[in-house]
Each structure stands twice: as structure tokens, then as C-alpha cells.
Amino acid sequence: MNIHIDAAELNAAREQANSMPLDKIDVSDPSLYANDTLWPYFERLRREDPVHFAENERFGKFWSVTKFRDIMSVDTNHQVFSSEAGGISIAERPAEFTLPMFIAMDPPKHTPQRLTASPIVAPANLARLEGLIRTRVAEIFDKLPVGETFNWVDRVSIELTTQMLATLFDFPFEERRKLTYWSDIATTFPEPGAMVETFEDKKAILLDCLQNFTKLWNERVNAPPAPDLISMLAHSPATRNMPPFEYLGNLMLLIVGGNDTTRNSLSGGVLFMNQNRGEWQKLRDNPALTPSAVSEIIRYQTPLAHMRRTALADATVDGKQIKKGDKVVMWYISGNRDDEEIERPNEFIVDRKNPRHHIAFGFGIHRCVGNRLAELQLKIVWEEILKRRMDIEVVGKVERVLSNFVHGYTSLPVRVTPNAY
């Protein structure tokens, strides 16, 4: 197995991270994420310069906030650190075409929009969904090829998250991969070589998406209220008259929010159990640890590496003077490895004392609205794996996404054996 093959690369990165001039460290370089060498750079920043200034051609000037407590203080100070002024990612928003989404709004606009989306993922609705999710997980698992190498990312992680989205929206099941496609398009910055190359093309695809959803809206608005998101939006007095692009923005946010994040946690968990066979054994011996293992997987993966804010006023963070207008990046991926907040943070431990205390969902008024749904999906998946006594062995090269925002995998070759223990 070659899951430890990157050790040499990581050692080289550590040497470089510790010897280069501090002010040259730039944690926004996407290749650090693709080759999994980001860790020593963040270690050095947390130790020597926890609120770090950098500048580069692609992302301009920005502050990196790297420690758990400092991130929390930025996250909870939404009066000063705005999600609306410059968006939520380190990359600048294209002025040409941006859908309105409440993740990138400040109060008062943020408040009513978040409130319309939250019932879909509230406990009552989740309880209703649990059985259906389990059935779909079971169907996918029962069809997995045994003794054959396949890509877990595509066959399980993407398939499952896509099915979940189709369920939430009551979207035509056979056409469900459209959802993943639209989500990928919505998060792609058009440039040559990318999935979509121009803003015109991107807009055309999203308009097609809007047409699909408008059709569903029209069907649902004339039918009795149902517990899917589209019906909820069509029948709720607060959203019935929502302008089309706001409607699309809300839908897209739920698709995007629940897509890459859950997908990559599903893949990450399998990888971590392979890298830590002792922890895998612990979980097999004691399936009651599943909820705790799920939180640990989410912490260890941190599927969204950062969120960005823009300062609306001068402020101080951990002694550094932030000026009005500055771009401030909260690196959740680093906060989750901060040993002043989390004991032995670089270890994957399925029975931690306080596993829910991590920062992967953010904190404050934008804290992930879908976190219970994400946890539920992961919990069901691991319960079904354990129920089948299935071993999942990583047997080939792990490939990662080239992005400093979506932290995840493109390829995870595995072989599964049911009834292995």
C-alpha cells in the first residue's frame, strides 16, 4: 500500500517551511493542498506568526488567521468582519455574474434568508429523512464490486451526496448528476482549461439550471405543501415572491454547501481509517463510537480549508493591526490542528474526549446550517459499513483537489471486502 508514500515529500516541505524567511510563507498556494504539504507551513505560522500577512499575484494582499481562538474571534465579530463586502473565499468574486447567496450576506439581509433554508435541515425533517438515506446507502453498498479496484470518490462519495441532494429537493432521481454538474459549474472560476471557460458559458448553464428549477417550482406551487425544499420555498409566505435569481442562489447554496463538503468527508474517513488501523479496529470493536468518529473525521478532514471576511473598520487580531478594507482569511484547516485548543491535534483519534469541539463548521451567525445533516449522512454510512463488516482498503495513489478552499480528493482507489471481521 502506498498511502504513506508522501512522507519524503512532507519531510522536504517541513525543512523548507522551517528554513524559509517567515514573510515569504504563502499558505494560499493551491499546490500545497494538492500534494498535502500544507501542514508544516501552518505549524510555523501558528508558532511564530499566527496572524500573518502575505501578498501574491493571484489573491492580492491578505491576512491569514491560523489559531483556533483567533479564528473564533473573527468569526463571531460579524459587525466588523463582513461576509458581504468581499465574499467568503480568498479569490475575488467576479463582478460579471454572482448569484445572491446568504452565506455571502451580512445582517439584516442574511437573517430572513437563512431562516427560510433552515427548516429543511431541522431535526424534525432529518428524522423523516433518516430512513430514506439509509435505504439509499444500502443500495449503493450492496452493488459495490467485490475484489475489484474502484474509485471510492466517484462510486460512493459523489453518488451518495448527489442522491441526498436529489432527495432534499425531490429532484427527478434519474437526472440527479445534473445537480453535481451545476454545483461544479457554480463554483468554477471561468478560465481557459477550466470546466467552463467564459462567463457567458457559465451564465448560460446556470440559466438552464434556473429553468429546470422554475419548472419544479411551478409544479410544486400548485400541489399541496410537501417537505422538500422547493415546495417549502414555494409555499412559505416569506419566500413565495422571491426574485428568480435569489431563488436560484438559495438552491445553489444548499447544493454547493452540501456537495463537496460531505463528499470529501466520506472519502477522508476511509483514508484516515487506512492510515490509522488501530483506530479502525477501535471503531469495529465498539460501533457506539460512530458519532464521535464522525466528528473526528470532519475535524481531521476540514472539507472547507478557509472562509474569508473583509474588515469594515480598523481592528486588532492577536496584536496585529487590521485596516478597514483588508482581506482576512480564517484557516479552519489550521485552527483544527492548533495544540493550544485540541490535544494531540495531528493524531486521528476516534474516541476523543470532546470530539465536537472543532472549527470545521465555523462559528457565529454563519455557522454551517447543514451540520446536522452532514453528521447524519456520515453516521449512517459508517453504521452501514460496520453492519456489513466491510473492510475498505486503499490500494492506489490518492489524488487531491488543487484548491485552497475545497479540501478534498479526486481519486481514492479502494478494494472492499464484506464480512471481513
Add this chain to the structure above:
Amino acid sequence: MSKVTYIQYDGVERVVDVPNGVSVMRGAVDNGVSGIDGDCGGECACATCHVYVDDAWLAKTGARTEMEQSMLEFADATKENSRLGCQIKMTEDLSGLVVRLPAGQH
């Protein structure tokens, strides 16, 4: 020490001695009361410590802070007597406090 009665969503009552100065959230987490997560550790930043304060105790527990108000707006099933457990610190005066826990926290 002051007594707090936590009424879990399943109806089970748990009476716990909580040291004065310690929060209602911490009292639950440290004593394994199910229905309060306290993900953020008491920073008023996650709303996973949502409780309903028994009417008889509402006046004594005081008012929501501004941040607490914004967090509660987004919690599920918020009512007039909703508070964040981490924002209520125990005192002699609160001994005997009764809180109910919502559905949907673990």
C-alpha cells in the same frame, strides 16, 4: 454548589450539582446530560446549548445578550423562554433552576 434540573427531550429528569460561576451548559456536559452539545465551548458561537428556561425562573436568569439573540434567531424551535445554556452562570440565587432541552441536540 447549586442544583439544576435538566429535563431531557425524552422526559428523563436529571438533577445535577453545578458549582457557582459555572454555566448551565458546562454543568450538563460535565455530567453527561444528553441534549446539550456545547460545540464552541461556551463562547456563544454555536447555539448547540439551547435550553428552555422554566417560566418560574425566567426573571432570575436575566436577559439575552446581543450575540446570544443573534445566535438564537437561527436555532431550531426558539421560543420566548429560549436561552443559550453557556450564557447562564450559576449563582446561589439560581439554585433549583429548571431547564428543558429541545429535540435535535444530541
